Amino acid sequence: MKNINQYFQYLYSLERAGMKYDLSNITTLCKALGNPQDKFRSIHIAGTNGKGATASFTASVLMEHGLKTGLFTSPHILQFNERIRVGGKCISNTYIKKFLEKNIKLIKRIKPSFFEVNTAMAFKYFADKKVEAAVIECGLGGRLDSTNILKPVVSAITQIDMDHMQFLGNTLREIALEKLGIVKNGVKVIVSDNNRKLVSLFHKSITENELLYIDDIARMKVLSNSNGKLKFTITPKSKKSITLTTPLPGKYQVRNAAAGYFIVKQFLFETGNKFHLGKFKKGISDVKKNTGYFGRLELIKKNGKQYLLDVSHNPDGIKNAITSVKNTGFKPEVVIFGIMSDKDHNNVLKQLLPFSKNIIFTKPDYERAQEPGILYSDSLKIKGTNNLMLDNCVKGALKIADKLNYKRIMILGSFFMVSDALKALGIHSIQVK
Numbered sequence: 001m002k003n004i005n006q007y008f009q010y011l012y013s014l015e016r017a018g019m020k021y022d023l024s025n026i027t028t029l030c031k032a033l034g035n036p037q038d039k040f041r042s043i044h045i046a047g048t049n050g051k052g053a054t055a056s057f058t059a060s061v062l063m064e065h066g067l068k069t070g071l072f073t074s075p076h077i078l079q080f081n082e083r084i085r086v087g088g089k090c091i092s093n094t095y096i097k098k099f100l101e102k103n104i105k106l107i108k109r110i111k112p113s114f115f116e117v118n119t120a121m122a123f124k125y126f127a128d129k130k131v132e133a134a135v136i137e138c139g140l141g142g143r144l145d146s147t148n149i150l151k152p153v154v155s156a157i158t159q160i161d162m163d164h165m166q167f168l169g170n171t172l173r174e175i176a177l178e179k180l181g182i183v184k185n186g187v188k189v190i191v192s193d194n195n196r197k198l199v200s201l202f203h204k205s206i207t208e209n210e211l212l213y214i215d216d217i218a219r220m221k222v223l224s225n226s227n228g229k230l231k232f233t234i235t236p237k238s239k240k241s242i243t244l245t246t247p248l249p250g251k252y253q254v255r256n257a258a259a260g261y262f263i264v265k266q267f268l269f270e271t272g273n274k275f276h277l278g279k280f281k282k283g284i285s286d287v288k289k290n291t292g293y294f295g296r297l298e299l300i301k302k303n304g305k306q307y308l309l310d311v312s313h314n315p316d317g318i319k320n321a322i323t324s325v326k327n328t329g330f331k332p333e334v335v336i337f338g339i340m341s342d343k344d345h346n347n348v349l350k351q352l353l354p355f356s357k358n359i360i361f362t363k364p365d366y367e368r369a370q371e372p373g374i375l376y377s378d379s380l381k382i383k384g385t386n387n388l389m390l391d392n393c394v395k396g397a398l399k400i401a402d403k404l405n406y407k408r409i410m411i412l413g414s415f416f417m418v419s420d421a422l423k424a425l426g427i428h429s430i431q432v433k
Contacts (some may be wrong), residue, residue, distance in 0.1 A: 004093040007100050008080055014107075015114030025112040026146040029120045032106050036120075036127035040070070042134045042150050043267055046142035046179040047158025049317045050192065050256045053248060053296065054158050057260030058267075059135040060290040061283030063087065065268065065276065070126040070134035072147075074118070075415045077295055077311070078422060078430055084122045086129045088290050095125060115139045119146040133267065143181020154266045155182050156190040156259055159252075160198060161316035172197060180205045188212055188266050192259035212262050220254045225327050228299055234258045242277065244284045249297045250324035257284055294430045295418050297324055302425055306408045308332060309421060313339060313414040315347040321412065322355050332410035334358040336397045336421070339413040341370040346378055353384045358406070361390040362397035364416035394420035 030037055043058060045051045052073050059071040068087060076082040081090035099121050100107070107117060119139070126134045136152075138145045160176050176198050183189055189206050192214045202213060216237075223231040228247060232254045235241040242261075246253060261280065268275045287293055295311040308330055312321040325332070335356040339345050352359065361376050363369035372390040379388055391397045394417060401409050411421045422428075 004097055007097050010100065011080065011114060011117060014112065014117055021140075021144050023144060023146070023149060025110055026116045026119060026149055028110055029106065029112055029116060030123060030149060032110075033103070033120060033124050034127075036123040037150050039127040040131050040134050041267075041271060042136050042152045043154050043156070043263055044136050044138070044147065044150050044152040044182050045156045045158065045263075046138040046145070046182045047156075047193070048161040048175070048179075048314065049312075049320070050158035050252065050259075051137050051156075053253055053256040053293065054156060054192065054259045054263070055135045055137045056287050056291040056293040057246075057257050057284060058156075058263050059085075059133075060287040061260060061264045061280050062133045062135070062267070063290050064279040064283040064286070065264075065273065067132040067273070068130065070122070070129065070131040071291055072119070072122040072126075072134065073137045074115070074139050077415055077419045078428065082292060082430075083118060084125055085292065086126065086131055088292060090292070091121075091125055096121070099124065113146075116146045133271075138179075138182065141175075141178040141181070143178050145182075148182055151184070152182075152187055153270045154190065154263055155184065155187050156263050157182070157193060157202075158256065158259060159193050159316065160195065161314050173201060176201055177205075183210075186210070188270075190214065190259050190262045190266070192255050194255065212266070214255065214258055214262070217262070218258055220258050222251045222254055225249055225251055225324070226329060228297075228328075230254070232257070234261055236261070242281070244281055246284050247288050248293070249328055250320060251327065252320045252324070253296075260284070292430065295415065297321065297328070298418075299330070300425070300427070302427075304407070305402075306330075307421070307425065308408070308410040309418045310410070310412050311415045311418050312412065313343060315344050315351070318348050318412065319351050322351055325355075325410065330410075331408060332356060333406040333408045334360060334401050334404070335410045335412055336360045336362060336394065336401065336417075337375070337413050338363045338372065338394065338417045339370050339375070340366075340368045340416075342368060343370070345370055345375060349375065349379050349382055352412075353379060353382055353386055356386070356410070358387045358404075359389070360397040360400055361388065362394050362417075363392065364394055364414060364420045366414075366416045369414075369416065395424040398424050 084091040298309040361372035
């Protein structure tokens with residue numbers, strides 16, 4: 001391998017080779033690397049929806065507190081490097097190349113998956129950079145996720161929904177139990193999920209001394225949600241309300257920010273650091289600038305058109321996205337929609353069809369993408385008066401929208417949809433404000 005693109009191609013080939021869903025590969029890999037995951041303090045976050053935002057809020061606030069902070073999230077939108085950051089800056093191509101060169105024989109011998117190599121690389125990078133706090137997002141599930149070899153200072157579980165059923169189970173309870181697999185003795189767990197069906201499970205699975213259940217310890221209220229900004233209050237039990245603003249629209253972000261509040265307070269307490277309310281507020285307001293967070297109700301203006309991008313990719317996430325769009329006042333003239341084949345697209349369509357009269361079904365350039373013809377035919381089975389169109393690629397769908405002179409366009413369904421849309425629009429780097 002001569003250039004960085006060949007190294008990336010090699011990494012992606014590991015994804016195509018499949019996934020071994022247990023901890024044996026990552027344990028062997030990290031042991032050979034000197035167990036870097038034991039050389040920094042970490043925060044471990046699992047969940048179906050909200051874990052990326054919660055991780056980003058947490059990392060941003062820790063950065064404002066002056067801690068050298070690592071952040072590991074997935075998937076990326078435009079560049080692999082987005083997954084691994086220190087101090088908000090992405091891992092360099094040079095480090096990725098050197099890591100793979102040094103460990104190529106080890107990787108070929110162990111045969112780890114794409115995500116297992118990413119995880120090991122992130123852990124080694126954080127150890128090498130001597131981070132003081134690393135915020136680690138689970139990739140899939142929790143119990144057997146590659147990140148679950150961590151011994152975190154604090155853990156968190158965000159909103160849980162039906163997703164990745166082929167690995168995690170066919171009921172909400174089964175999926176929740178997989179997420180709860182990150183719970184460890186003596187480690188506080190902040191739970192922001194508010195599904196009433198799971199409340200008793202959380203209280204049963206986590207000891208009273210270790211569980212911080214958001215709805216038991218705080219109240220949250222949205223004050224306004226417009227012009228790409230969310231203003232809200234968090235009122236911790238027996239304390240004054242905290243008024244906050246964030247550039248992440250969508251009322252569901254209030255719960256993610258509240259989780260970030262309790263995660264940071266607990267982490268700072270456990271590590272002997274002082275919590276500063278002003279720095280917390282700044283971390284919430286500057287989350288995009290500090291961490292590069294992107295893709296939730298993201299509004300881009302180009303060539304006289306407005307594009308609203310959202311990476312939501314399961315029923316609950318898409319429901320929240322649609323509700324939030326209605327609240328923000330943005331009225332898309334057309335929705336360009338594509339989703340992965342392992343998602344519950346029928347329940348998504350039941351939400352999407354009443355939301356938008358005009359829909360263009362398509363698929364991103366990814367092997368797991370659902371065929372737009374299936375989305376089209378299944379939509380016809382649901383009674384509606386929608387104007388349905390389809391194209392086999394996102395670029396083609398955008399051309400249809402352009403030809404029909406739509407000015408306000410929403411692109412929805414997955415990280416891969418947003419990635420392909422940005423590339424089709426000629427946007428090759430993410431600018432956050």
